[in-house]
Amino acid sequence: MNVRAIFIDMDGTLLKASNIISDRNREAINSLVNQGIKVFLATGRHYEVTVPYHKELRLSTPMICLNGAAIHDAETGRAIQMKTVQLNEERFHHLTAEKPCNVMIHTASGLYCKETNEEIEYWTKVGQIPPRYFGDLRLANYQDVLKYSVRTGAPSPELSTLFKKEAEVIDWEDGFELVAPNVSKWSAIKSLLTEYGISPNEVVAIGDGPNDIEMLRHVGTGVAMGNASEKVKAAAHFVTGHHENDGLAEFIERYLLKSFESYAI
Structure with missing residues (x-):
């Protein structure tokens, strides 16, 4: 071959x-x-x-x-x-706020995070660029989202399935990720x-x-x-x-x- x-x-x-x-x-x-x-x-x-x-x-x-x-x-x-992904932001933040988790939003201009963790600290060390924002993401002014990462610490298909009409869902053992359909x-x-x-x-x-x-x-x-x-x-x-x-x-x-x-x- x-x-x-x-x-x-x-x-x-x-x-x-x-x-x-x-x-x-x-x-x-x-x-x-x-x-x-x-x-x-x-x-x-x-x-x-x-x-x-x-x-x-x-x-x-x-x-x-x-x-x-x-x-x-x-x-x-x-x-x-x-390829940017379009979610109903109010619904996304409401649903993710109901379950303890960290949320990371990858945009064309940088990373927006609910809170820091070892993964983000590693990214900052390797990439030499810190996140643009930490805190309540409902107050963050971000746009052109490429990927949402929701880290719940365990498989969360009951939550991730709620986004399948809006996005491509990738389920992980510690949460899920969302990108644009297809x-x-x-x-x-x-x-x-x-x-x-x-x-x-x-x-x-x-x-x-x-x-x-x-x-x-x-x-x-x-x-x-x-x-x-x-x-x-x-x-x-x-x-x-x-x-x-x-x-x-x-x-x-x-x-x-x-x-x-x-x-x-």
Whole structure:
């Protein structure tokens, strides 16, 4: 099979729990690039906490951020595509206020948060840009929302389902996220494949989360990490090792580096 591109999730896939890229993963990706395969990052993160890793890998491809709501140019960082989500704000804040949770709103101009936490402190350290606002989000003057993140600390389908008529819902073990209808990593991938003249059959995608399911299903070869849930694994063609054990590099070394011609689904 002729593979021309690979789309790689970050958290739980490229990165260890310590938020570092292992030497083995880095070397495997560099080998792919040297082999002429285009390597893309496709993440739920916003641009500022994606680009340092993109630069570390010396990639020149656009970055898919915020679950496909934004695509950023590698050289300038400019958003070359943005898909905003429109909610009934009064209803959203009323419903989320009824349950203890943190709310993070990713906009075209920055991050707005109900309160801080370790995740936001990490984003600020890595991205070097603090949130634009902390506090009661009903009083915040924000616009052009790309993604809402609601962190409840537990699965919350009874709450997330209330937004399914307005947004694309991604349920996590600690809450849920909302993006515009029909927006996903896969929708962003389709845009880039058209631009580069690459067929989905020539693409590998690898990830571990519910926001990766669509891309795993629709590319030529979808790969789930060993640390993924059973639902994510069921959407993939292959399951590789755990992210703490360099499962990404394991798959690349076994199937994509030079010997890929002998591999078939």
